[in-house]
Amino acid sequence: MSGTFSLRGVRLPAVQLSGAATVGMLVVAVIVNSALQPNFWSGYALTSNFATFVPLVAIAVGQTIVVLSGGIDLSLGAQVTLASVVAVRVVDGQLDRLPQAVAAALGVGLVCGALNGLVVALVRLQPIVATFATSFVFSGLALVVLPTPGGSVPLEVTTAYRAAVLGLPVALLAILGLALLWWALRRHRVLRHVYAVGGDPEAAYASLVPVARTRVSAYVLGGLFAALAALAVLANTGSGDPFVGNELTLASVAAVVIGGTSLAGGRGGAGGSMLGAIVLALVTNIVFFADVPTTYRQLVNGAVIILALALAGIPALQKRRPAA
Amino acid sequence: MSAPTVEAPRRALAWRPGPVALAGAVAVVLVIAGELVSPGFAGYGQLVNLMRVAAFLSVIAIGQTIVIIAGGGGVDLSVGKVATFAAIIGSRVMAGDDANIVPAVALALLVAAAIGLVNGLGVTLLRIPPFVMTLGMIGVVQGLILAYTGGQASGRAAPALTSLVNGRIVFDLPGLLFLWLLLGLLAVWLLRRTTFGWNLYAVGANRAAAELTGVRAGRTLILAYVLSATFAGLAGILLLGYTESVFLDLADQYMLPSVAAVVIGGTLLAGGIGGYAGTAVGAIVLTVLQGLLTTLDIGGAWRTIVNGVVLLVLLSLYGRQRRLRS
Structure with missing residues (x-):
């Protein structure tokens, strides 16, 4: 590890390079998708595409923050589930209860994140297995809150989610909002600490960075973004489902890696992960519209994702070779 | 994090049970708790049944142990899917006929080993982090399963395989337990x-140092992933013998429990330290816990919650990392 202050200068090229790989993949995905899907650029297709992107984009931002801190959160999907079923129970189809529902979802994310942070930073369990264990707790609680799919979201919310403001789909604005949120966080001291702790915890500790507190903050932020993902899921589907978040967890990790963030922590950013999440979603779209026989869809999908994961690692590969 | 203090001298905690002994004690406590809650839980037949369920997780976890000891963030998330795929291949090729056992098992293990080889090559040559490589592999294997079966598993276990796995040989113990013992010994020997x-172990403890002393780290890692997938495939075959017919997500749920079994057994996720005995006991602990929770009449949701909490407690017995010191 070289000195902390020169690190930023050293790392910049690598980050830009991996950013280029992600942007390249996104461009290719968009071109292929628009070639295959005849009405890709029509307002309706764009709106419904973006509407399905938002949950994964939001959870990918949360996962990025946790990964940057040197951890990983395998309970994020379960948190999305729990936050969404709590919110749908609170709102119960009535528009005037929307603020309470949003607050409840965020509260769930906060508490879940704090629990994870406590277990990882203070009890010092390995993040992979610890968050796997807490995911049982969260998904179990989700089943207690809402045993079977049900509950309803006010029609106004689902309608607004698929509407457009000034020609821009609301879901796209939500993604831009998430990007803005990340941009603001990135400038806050907490995120600087997260980068420091993830890059080299010993050095951060020696430089009086509150390591444990920073780790807890990272998991709490992860939980809050999971709550945002939960709200997007509800706005998109219109009802509660106690299993809805299961598939998001591992996809969020894939999005982070495709976005060029190092799983070792301390290097990368959520901008890439957001693009990575969109790439993942587009790949599914492409495989669907490419007339791949149904039974081979998943295989092609999986192979393309592995390819994307490998491509995302190439900049880091070039950078690491001389050192190894 | 509190202010740095001088570490207590080692003598202060003169004797601490090793992870294997501790996990074993937890298993015994869980069995006793089960007997108290529901008399008959610790009966001979019931215990044999629990061990039989533990055997599958335990065999899958052999490979997981190897990969985790290899270090470098080593973990194999694809074991569950690989086991499922092996069982599906085995079932289709066997088609319920004893004559087909050898080609079926050979083909299933070959395919599993090939998947492991791809994992290993991705991790070593492309330097994709193991977590992500094997995560991506889940999608690919799922795709292979759908392409191979067309969404409908077919075939049936050969009667000989079923009687090998389920048949009572001595002491009324199913053959599966002897196969597990055999594979366990093989793992320890390996x-x-x-x-x-x-x-x-050398690569897991310090890859650079191992390379400098002439260990071919890349080759060792690739072999570790091949073995991991192969043991997963074997577990799939055993599972096939047990259930006789397969379904498309037969062994998927073993993915993360196999990691948990390894950690509870005292193997460090950082690599280089640990062994199979601990993993086997860890798998038993997890299975007894499941059995205990099933006997408690608390409903599926609460069972899941308690499972998570107990898992956290188990992990904090030996899965803790050292604290930071400057």
């Missing part, structure tokens, strides 16, 4: 008595 095993 880890402790072969050049590969020694290389594995």
Whole structure:
């Protein structure tokens, strides 16, 4: 590890390079998708595409923050589930209860994140297995809150989610909002600490960075973004489902890696992960519209994702070779 | 994090049970708790049944142990899917006929090993982090399963395989337990008595140092992933013998429990330290816990919650990392 202050200068090229790989993949995905899907650029297709992107984009931002801190959160999907079923129970189809529902979802994310942070930073369990264990707790609680799919979201919310403001789909604005949120966080001291702790915890500790507190903050932020993902899921589907978040967890990790963030922590950013999440979603779209026989869809999908994961690692590969 | 203090001298905690002994004690406590809650839980037949369920997780976890000892963030998330795929291949090729056992098992293990080889190559040559490589592999294997079966598993276990796995041989114990013992001994031998095993620990403890002393780290890692997938495939075959017919997500749920079993057994996720005995006990602990929770009449949701909490407690017995010191 070289000195902390020169690190930023050293790392910049690598980050830009991996950013280029992600942007390249996104461009290719968009071109292929628009070639295959005849009405890709029509307002309706764009709106419904973006509407399905938002949950994964939001959870990918949360996962990025946790990964940057040197951890990983395998309970994020379960948190999305729990936050969404709590919110749908609170709102119960009535528009005037929307603020309470949003607050409840965020509260769930906060508490879940704090629990994870406590277990990882203070009890010092390995993040992979610890968050796997807490995911049982969260998904179990989700089943207690809402045993079977049900509950309803006010029609106004689902309608607004698929509407457009000034020609821009609301879901796209939500993604831009998430990007803005990340941009603001990135400038806050907490995120600087997260980068420091993830890059080299010993050095951060020696430089009086509150390591444990920073780790807890990272998991709490992860939980809050999971709550945002939960709200997007509800706005998109219109009802509660106690299993809805299961598939998001591992996809969020894939999005982070495709976005060029190092799983070792301390290097990368959520901008890439957001693009990575969109790439993942587009790949599914492409495989669907490419007339791949149904039974081979998943295989092609999986192979393309592995390819994307490998491509995302190439900049880091070039950078690491001389050192190894 | 509190202010740095001088570490207590080691004598202060003169004797601490090793992870294997501790996990074993937890298993015994869980069994006793089960007997108290529901008399008959610790009965002979019931215990044999629990051990039989533990065997599958335990065999899958052999490979997981090897990969985790290899270090470098080593973990194999694709074991569950690989086991499922092997069982599906085995079932289709066997088609319920004893004559087909050998080609079926050979083909299933070959395919599993090939998947492991791809994992290993991705991790070593492309330097994709193991977590992500094997995560991506889940999608690919799922795709292979759908392409191979067309969404409908077919075939049936050969009667000979079923009687090998389920048949009572001695002491009324199913053959599966003897197969598990055999595979367990094989794992311990691999880890402790072969050049590969020694290389594995060396690479896991310090890859650079191992390379400098002439260990071919890349080759060792690739072999670790091949073995992991192969053991997963074997577990799939055993599972096939047990259930006789397969379904498309037969062994998927073993993915993360196999990691948990390894950690509870005292193997460090950082690599280089640990062994199979601990993993086997860890798998037993997890299975007894499941059995205990099933006997408690608390409903599926609460069972899941309690499972998570107990898992956290188990992990904090030995899965803790050291604290930071400047």
